[in-house]
Amino acid sequence: MKKIRIGIIGFGRMGEKYLNALMANGKWDVAYICDVSPGAREYAHGICPEAIVTDDSDQVMNDPSVDVVGLFTLADSRYHLIRKAFEKGKHIMAEKPIADTPEHEEELVSLSESGSLITTVNLYLRNSWYHNRIRDFIRSGEIGDLAIIRICHMTPGLAPGEGHEYEGPAFHDCGMHYVDIARWYAGCDYRTWHAQGIRMWSYKDPWWLQCHGTFENGVVFDITQGFVYGQLAKDQIHNSYVDIIGTKGVARMTHDFVTAVVDLHGVNVTERIEKPFGGKNLDRLCDIFADSVNSGRRSDSLPTFREATTASEYAWKFLDDARSHDLPAIGTEAELEAIRERRSRMTDGYGLLHKR
Numbered sequence: 001m002k003k004i005r006i007g008i009i010g011f012g013r014m015g016e017k018y019l020n021a022l023m024a025n026g027k028w029d030v031a032y033i034c035d036v037s038p039g040a041r042e043y044a045h046g047i048c049p050e051a052i053v054t055d056d057s058d059q060v061m062n063d064p065s066v067d068v069v070g071l072f073t074l075a076d077s078r079y080h081l082i083r084k085a086f087e088k089g090k091h092i093m094a095e096k097p098i099a100d101t102p103e104h105e106e107e108l109v110s111l112s113e114s115g116s117l118i119t120t121v122n123l124y125l126r127n128s129w130y131h132n133r134i135r136d137f138i139r140s141g142e143i144g145d146l147a148i149i150r151i152c153h154m155t156p157g158l159a160p161g162e163g164h165e166y167e168g169p170a171f172h173d174c175g176m177h178y179v180d181i182a183r184w185y186a187g188c189d190y191r192t193w194h195a196q197g198i199r200m201w202s203y204k205d206p207w208w209l210q211c212h213g214t215f216e217n218g219v220v221f222d223i224t225q226g227f228v229y230g231q232l233a234k235d236q237i238h239n240s241y242v243d244i245i246g247t248k249g250v251a252r253m254t255h256d257f258v259t260a261v262v263d264l265h266g267v268n269v270t271e272r273i274e275k276p277f278g279g280k281n282l283d284r285l286c287d288i289f290a291d292s293v294n295s296g297r298r299s300d301s302l303p304t305f306r307e308a309t310t311a312s313e314y315a316w317k318f319l320d321d322a323r324s325h326d327l328p329a330i331g332t333e334a335e336l337e338a339i340r341e342r343r344s345r346m347t348d349g350y351g352l353l354h355k356r
């Protein structure tokens with residue numbers, strides 16, 4: 001089978017993860033790596049000498065032998081790059097959010113739904129073994145009727161002002177994954193919500209947010225997300241779980257980024273599963289995408305631009321809701337400065353961006 005030629009645009013933290021997944025999968029040929037940063041290009045040359053390394057995304061887009069573009073820059077340039085890719089007839093793997101404003105996102109959804117090009121976006125939780133196992137368990141009837149979805153993800157991750165500024169505050173940048181997966185579990189749209197945030201270290205935006213409410217089908221939810229978890233602790237730790245409660249049983253998951261543990265407590269089945277966490281599941285995304293391109297049939301398991309845009313839209317709504325209530329500020333700019341300074345020296349830490 002002919003290898004699929006891909007041009008990677010944006011070779012930072014995520015771009016390198018994609019490169020590793022693509023190189024480990026025999027269906028791909030990495031034709032280009034494009035980045036505006038000289039340091040990123042030099043690094044790309046070193047680890048993938050067979051790819052053409054460039055700072056010019058048009059060179060990638062204009063090459064008719066390129067089948068797919070991987071758009072892993074920050075959100076500010078994604079809208080223009082996706083539009084260009086459609087214009088040039090390229091299939092698209094994009095990072096989330098697919099654009100920098102809801103209007104741009106909607107426009108790209110229309111383009112993706114009106115043509116035959118294959119598109120996807122990295123809503124990685126949808127490809128995780130643990131969420132799929134829990135959803136199968138719910139569908140088997142073991143927990144009775146699904147009633148309550150509780151999700152929490154708090155880490156000492158990306159600090160305000162450290163990067164990803166076009167992606168919005170933590171609850172949009174990272175939280176949109178949890179907004180998406182809660183909706184995936186519920187199987188319908190959000191109906192009501194109330195969000196509480198806090199402006200940690202007196203930063204202008206909330207960096208921790210909790211939202212609760214209902215779905216159209218009456219299922220209730222609470223989502224807690226924040227990159228505010230012990231940033232200056234000597235030994236760092238995180239707290240990440242889902243807790244799915246039915247009328248008869250429960251299913252839950254937690255992880256340490258290495259191993260994920262699923263506990264299923266149904267009316268007939270009690271099971272504990274411990275398996276590798278799986279990171280961003282890019283091996284799976286790249287493999288399914290390759291099969292879709294080769295067969296000309298888009299797999300239903302590829303996350304869509306519409307799903308990403310809906311998650312992004314609700315994450316913004318929940319942030320807006322938090323801003324409409326009491327939004328206290330706690331902590332000082334000096335603490336935030338100390339956090340940024342510490343992270344700039346760290347070589348191993350939560351969500352560190354590459355320093356190239």
Ligand SMILES: NC(=O)c1ccc[n+]([C@@H]2O[C@H](COP(=O)([O-])OP(=O)(O)OC[C@H]3O[C@@H](n4cnc5c(N)ncnc54)[C@H](O)[C@@H]3O)[C@@H](O)[C@H]2O)c1
Nearest residue numbers: 010011012013014035036037072073074075077095096122
């Ligand atoms: N799906 C996920 O779980 C997940 C996780 C982390 C990040 N992301 C998303 O991935 C994207 C990239 O994040 P990252 O952490 O890799 O950031 P990063 O800052 O490490 O990398 C971005 C790279 O893009 C390059 N770049 C910027 N504009 C460019 C342009 N116009 N042309 C070419 N290169 C350009 C930068 O030089 C940088 O090397 C973000 O939008 C982020 O939201 C998604």
